[in-house]
Amino acid sequence: MDAIFDNLLLGFSVAFRPDVLVYAFLGCLVGTLVGMLPGIGPLAGISLLLPVTFGLDATKAIVMLAGIYYGSQYGGSTTSILMRIPGEAASVMTCIDGYAMARKGRAGAALAIAAVGSFIAGTFGVILLTLVAPPLASFALRFGPPEYTALLVLGLVFLAYMSTTSLVRTMIMAITGLLLGCIGIDVMSGHFRYSFDIKELGDGIGIVPVAVGLFGLGEILSTPSKSVVGKVMPPRFRELMPNRQEWRGSAMPIARGSVLGFMVGIVPGSAHIIASFLSYAVEKRVSKTPGEFGTGAVAGVAGPESANNAASTGAFVPMLALGLPTGPVTAVLMAALLIHGVPPGPQLVNEHPQVFWGFIASMYVGNLMLLALNLPLVGLFVRVLQIPYAYLYPLIIMFCIVGVYLVNSSIVDVWIMLIMGVVGYLLRKFEFDPAPLVLGLVIAPTFELSLRQSLVMSSGNWTIFFTRPIAAALFAVCGVLLTLAAVSYFGRRDWRERLAEAEAGEKP
Amino acid sequence: MDRRSFVVGSTAAAAALATGTAAAQEVYPSRAVTFINPFPPGGAADVVARPLASVLEPILKQPMVIETKAGAAGQVGAQFAAAAKPDGYTLLVHIVSISGFAEVDRLYGRPVKFTNDDFIPIARFIADPCVLITNEQQPYKTFKEFLDDVKKRPNDLVFSSSGLHGALHLPMALFMHAAGVQMKHLPTNGGGPALTALLGNNAQMLVSSIAAANAQRKAGKVRALACFGDKRAPAIPDVPTMKELGYDIEYYLWVGMFAPKGTPNSIITTMRDASRKAAADPKFAEAMTNLGQDVAYLDQPEFKAFWDADAKRVQEAVRLVGKV
Numbered sequence: 001m002d003a004i005f006d007n008l009l010l011g012f013s014v015a016f017r018p019d020v021l022v023y024a025f026l027g028c029l030v031g032t033l034v035g036m037l038p039g040i041g042p043l044a045g046i047s048l049l050l051p052v053t054f055g056l057d058a059t060k061a062i063v064m065l066a067g068i069y070y071g072s073q074y075g076g077s078t079t080s081i082l083m084r085i086p087g088e089a090a091s092v093m094t095c096i097d098g099y100a101m102a103r104k105g106r107a108g109a110a111l112a113i114a115a116v117g118s119f120i121a122g123t124f125g126v127i128l129l130t131l132v133a134p135p136l137a138s139f140a141l142r143f144g145p146p147e148y149t150a151l152l153v154l155g156l157v158f159l160a161y162m163s164t165t166s167l168v169r170t171m172i173m174a175i176t177g178l179l180l181g182c183i184g185i186d187v188m189s190g191h192f193r194y195s196f197d198i199k200e201l202g203d204g205i206g207i208v209p210v211a212v213g214l215f216g217l218g219e220i221l222s223t224p225s226k227s228v229v230g231k232v233m234p235p236r237f238r239e240l241m242p243n244r245q246e247w248r249g250s251a252m253p254i255a256r257g258s259v260l261g262f263m264v265g266i267v268p269g270s271a272h273i274i275a276s277f278l279s280y281a282v283e284k285r286v287s288k289t290p291g292e293f294g295t296g297a298v299a300g301v302a303g304p305e306s307a308n309n310a311a312s313t314g315a316f317v318p319m320l321a322l323g324l325p326t327g328p329v330t331a332v333l334m335a336a337l338l339i340h341g342v343p344p345g346p347q348l349v350n351e352h353p354q355v356f357w358g359f360i361a362s363m364y365v366g367n368l369m370l371l372a373l374n375l376p377l378v379g380l381f382v383r384v385l386q387i388p389y390a391y392l393y394p395l396i397i398m399f400c401i402v403g404v405y406l407v408n409s410s411i412v413d414v415w416i417m418l419i420m421g422v423v424g425y426l427l428r429k430f431e432f433d434p435a436p437l438v439l440g441l442v443i444a445p446t447f448e449l450s451l452r453q454s455l456v457m458s459s460g461n462w463t464i465f466f467t468r469p470i471a472a473a474l475f476a477v478c479g480v481l482l483t484l485a486a487v488s489y490f491g492r493r494d495w496r497e498r499l500a501e502a503e504a505g506e507k508p
Numbered sequence: 509m510d511r512r513s514f515v516v517g518s519t520a521a522a523a524a525l526a527t528g529t530a531a532a533q534e535v536y537p538s539r540a541v542t543f544i545n546p547f548p549p550g551g552a553a554d555v556v557a558r559p560l561a562s563v564l565e566p567i568l569k570q571p572m573v574i575e576t577k578a579g580a581a582g583q584v585g586a587q588f589a590a591a592a593k594p595d596g597y598t599l600l601v602h603i604v605s606i607s608g609f610a611e612v613d614r615l616y617g618r619p620v621k622f623t624n625d626d627f628i629p630i631a632r633f634i635a636d637p638c639v640l641i642t643n644e645q646q647p648y649k650t651f652k653e654f655l656d657d658v659k660k661r662p663n664d665l666v667f668s669s670s671g672l673h674g675a676l677h678l679p680m681a682l683f684m685h686a687a688g689v690q691m692k693h694l695p696t697n698g699g700g701p702a703l704t705a706l707l708g709n710n711a712q713m714l715v716s717s718i719a720a721a722n723a724q725r726k727a728g729k730v731r732a733l734a735c736f737g738d739k740r741a742p743a744i745p746d747v748p749t750m751k752e753l754g755y756d757i758e759y760y761l762w763v764g765m766f767a768p769k770g771t772p773n774s775i776i777t778t779m780r781d782a783s784r785k786a787a788a789d790p791k792f793a794e795a796m797t798n799l800g801q802d803v804a805y806l807d808q809p810e811f812k813a814f815w816d817a818d819a820k821r822v823q824e825a826v827r828l829v830g831k832v
Contacts, residue, residue: 047549047576051558054795144710145694185580187695189832190612190672199587199621202580322707323723325700332549339555341798345723409575449697456694457666457710 004130011357015365020063023056024362027064028369031071036079037403041089041208042072044406046332050339058340059355063362065336066316069329070122070363073309074370077114078381081107081301083396085216089207090273090308092438093280095215097293097300104296107382108240113250113298114305115374121258121306122367125313128262129320130360137321140266145453146464150474151267152447155274155439157478158281170436173427177440180205184445188452200412207273207442209404209417214434216400217417218424220393240379242298250302253283257306264307265314267326277439279307294433313363319344320356536596536775540571543765544592544600546585548578552675552699552717556633556763557601559795563786568778581671583609583621590622592768596775600627600766604759605675607819611826612673627766628776629815631783632806634796635762636717637737638679639747641730645709651733651753654713655687662690668702668711671695672832676702678825679715679736679759685828686755706730717761718743719800736760743800759821762804764811780808 014020034045045068053061076091081098094114101110128136143151156174183194184204195201242250257279264275283303284293293300315326323345325331337344342352349356384392404417427434458464466472543561545554554574561572577585582605589600610623640651648654658665669677672695684691694711696702699720705711707729714721718741724730725744732747736759740749750757765783767776786792787805796803806814 043549047554050549051562051574054559054562141704141708144705144708187671187697190616192618199584200579202584203578318704324704324707328548331551331698331700335549335551335555338799339559339795341794343723343800345727347723347727409577410579453694453696453710456692459663459692 007353007357008130008361010353011359011361012364014059014354014358015063015361020060020358020362021365023060023064024067024366025369027067028071028366028373031068031073032075032370032373034068035072035075035077035091037399042069042329043332045072046329046336050332050336053336054339058337058342058352059358061340062333062337062342062355062359063366065333066359066363067366069333070309070312070366071370073122073312074115074118074374076308077118077301077305078111079216081110081114082381082384083216083392084219085396085400086211089211090276090311091305092211092215092273092435093276093304094301096280096433096435097295097297099219100294100296101298101301102385106242106246106296107385108378109242109246109298110301111378111381112240112375113242113246113302115371115378117250117254117257117302117306118309118374119367119371120254121261121310122313122370123364124258125262125265125310126360126363126367129313129317129363133317133321136266137317140318141322141324142470143267144468145450145457146468146471147474148267148450149447149454150465150471150478152443152450154474154478155278155281155443156447157481158278158285169432173432173434174436174440177437177442178444178447179440180210180437181441181444182448187449188456198412200410204445205416205441206413207438209413210420210441211438212400212404213417213420214424214427214438216396217421218428218434220396221421221425222428223389223393240382246298249298253279253299253303254306256282256286257303258310261307261310262314265311265326266317273308273442275307275311276304277442279303320348320359323348536778537568537570539597540573541568541596542573542575542598544585544589544598545574545576546578546582546589546600546602547576548698549576551578552603552761553582553601553763555799556796559792560601560633560765560786563789563792564782567782567785581605581674587621589766590626590768594768594770594772596767596771596779598768599630599779600768601763602766603675603763604761604818604822605673605678606766607815607822608673608678608826611823615826615831624815624819626769628769628771629808629811630765630767630776630779631787631808632762632764632811632814633783633787633803634801635760635804636719636801637735637741637749638676638715638759638761639718639721639732639736639741639744640680640683640734641706641714641716641721641725641732642712643706643709644729644731646712646731648731648733651748654733655689658689658691663692665713666692666694666711667713667715668694668696668705669714670699670702671697673826673829675699675761676715677829678822679757680713681825681828682757682759682821683715683750683755686750686757715759722800742802760818762814762818764806764815776808783807 030045031042034042046065053064073090077094077098079085080091080094081102084095084099086092086095098110101107181204183201185202186193192202260279260282261275264278280300280303283299284290287299315330318324318326319330319334323343325334334344342355400417401414404413424434454464465475543557545557547553557574561574564572577588582602586600586602586606586609589598592598607624610620613620642648642654667680669680671677676699691713694705696705702714703716703720706714707724721730722743725732732744734753735741735744735747735749736757737749738751738758784807787803793803
């Protein structure tokens with residue numbers, strides 16, 4: 001413990017150097033912007049700025065680039081809440097209740113809670129990263145294909161709880177998402193599936209164009225068919241901040257989101273987008289008023305926004321401790337470290353303590369900066385809603401198209417987004433919730449790959465899923481959840497009600 | 509200044525002026541040059557292209573832009589570059605797997621999108637021999653121990669790769685064919701996940717680049733058993749080569765620069781000269797050293813010869829893997 005304290009002291013002595021502070025601030029600022037602009041995610045932001053860092057030393061470079069990464073998790077919530085456009089894939093869940101809150105005039109509160117939740121989760125993640133990175137990292141390595149399959153099955157089971165509409169509608173959406181996720185090259189056999197000779201479809205349908213199309217464009221297209229009165233009042237400052245009830249409603253979701261997000265974040269190959277989906281499902285499941293979700297539940301903003309921040313910090317665990325990137329963003333960060341002559345991996349802490357601890361300490365500082373950066377801006381952002389739709393919406397559509405094109409420089413992605421926009425419009429008209437479709441799309445490729453990888457490992461023997469302890473435990477949780485659901489279905493009594501009663505009874 | 513040197517000097521100046529005006533009409537490059545990076549950011553081509561671009565900029569006095577066109581394991585970017593206008597403003601940075609796509613398309617009876625003939629090689633910058641590695645949970649200390657064991661239990665051990673017909677799958681296919689052994693294939697979606705699978709003992713063997721595996725090797729998490737270079741690699745001098753062990757196999761993860769077919773010779777020459785200077789730049793060498801690589805620069809003629817031989821190996825490996 002003393003050793004950690006000494007190391008942190010060393011880290012802060014690096015992080016508080018004025019030049020390092022400047023680069024941390026730059027990273028956080030760029031990250032916030034990148035997070036807000038739909039399409040341009042942290043990946044694009046970091047790779048564009050990578051060459052700029054060549055002249056810097058390794059510490060400054062990684063501090064700035066990492067700032068972009070976790071900063072984007074703060075910024076991503078802004079457009080989700082204000083315009084129902086996920087600024088970043090992990091903010092898809094925030095679109096649902098965040099936007100509903102904004103329609104109720106609580107945009108300021110939602111933004112503030114997202115910022116505070118992100119801060120708490122980010123700091124919590126860094127503390128865990130400081131304390132337990134090496135043992136956690138080796139635990140995460142035990143997540144092979146069978147464990148991953150189990151985790152995703154759990155995700156699918158949770159999906160059933162996510163529905164803001166009926167279960168049947170949720171399932172239709174989820175299955176459509178899973179089917180869309182099957183488009184592309186079959187990774188095991190190399191065959192093209194459903195690609196219609198469009199090479200770009202070989203890698204499947206991207207999440208960003210689908211999410212931006214379904215949520216953002218779909219919303220914009222459906223606006224003219226509703227009578228929109230200038231309903232957004234110029235907010236008074238006191239109304240910008242969450243009220244007591246909202247703070248109380250978000251405390252536990254932030255705590256749960258932080259823990260859950262961090263755990264999902266450290267698993268190699270997983271993504272912060274899954275963390276926010278899981279968090280939303282968990283919040284809905286434990287909520288005493290699940291009916292509120294979809295109509296502006298504060299927990300639906302606080303949980304997922306915390307989870308994606310904790311996950312982005314958790315993702316650093318395998319990268320720093322093992323030298324293994326957990327996703328594309330950490331891969332670029334790793335490449336950046338490599339180019340600067342600092343190979344991440346088991347030796348990093350010993351060989352480059354300045355870089356390692358300076359980086360960790362800068363994340364504490366960076367999270368504070370982001371809070372200071374985002375909270376005062378809440379008032380400014382809310383004013384965006386006062387721009388008349390006639391001017392605002394064409395601008396948003398332009399940002400969506402440019403942003404989506406920039407992700408892969410692919411015109412096919414733009415078409416996908418436009419088609420999904422029309423689909424999103426129709427879904428809204430027929431009261432389908434598009435969120436399960438996006439989750440299905442996220443899960444499908446990884447689910448299929450890990451399922452088939454598992455079966456390669458076991459030569460087609462299905463018992464591999466029950467003989468490995470972590471996988472078996474995860475499947476047991478799935479079993480319990482399904483049994484509970486079945487019991488409540490046949491018992492004609494909602495077990496969630498009973499749970500709520502039981503919980504209420506415990507309190508004096 | 510005497511009269512004679514004045515005459516010589518002014519003639520030279522006039523000559524310089526003349527070529528100057530001639531060059532002004534067709535000087536290349538007169539605007540930003542785009543390098544297509546066919547892999548996700550941080551991938552094998554990207555980590556070479558970015559330092560390269562930053563040393564090329566002062567040489568060519570134009571911005572060098574890296575455009576990521578990732579997809580289909582590098583095929584999308586290569587196809588894009590092959591179809592680009594051959595004016596020298598769209599170039600491709602690609603790796604060993606560029607030679608395999610046409611063969612894979614033929615294998616599946618798909619129309620061939622492009623072949624190696626659609627590109628003019630300009631220069632090779634690095635060539636990292638691959639290395640056969642196992643994780644610390646396996647008992648093998650030497651190649652022979654591994655070989656004896658894998659022969660005893662065919663199709664029991666699992667090897668991971670960066671993907672079907674990917675850059676890390678092909679050398680294993682060459683080895684398994686040469687040694688007459690069988691292992692199960694666990695494809696993943698990249699070099700990083702392949703290494704993760706090995707470290708988590710979800711796979712027992714992997715052919716990796718030396719650079720990617722070196723940090724884990726130093727930490728004792730993986731052991732190198734055999735190297736795919738034609739001579740021992742400086743980073744792992746005690747690891748025997750496949751040739752020493754009696755297999756005629758060579759395989760490198762190399763990164764080179766290409767122009768679309770039809771690019772004028774003068775432009776190719778300019779780019780070759782610039783590449784030669786860039787490869788000799790200490791800043792580029794330092795960036796490569798940091799990556800665990802040595803600059804293994806080859807100018808066009810040598811690169812062409814190397815590429816032709818390499819393409820034969822890659823195509824053979826694709827055919828060995830066959831249709832799955």
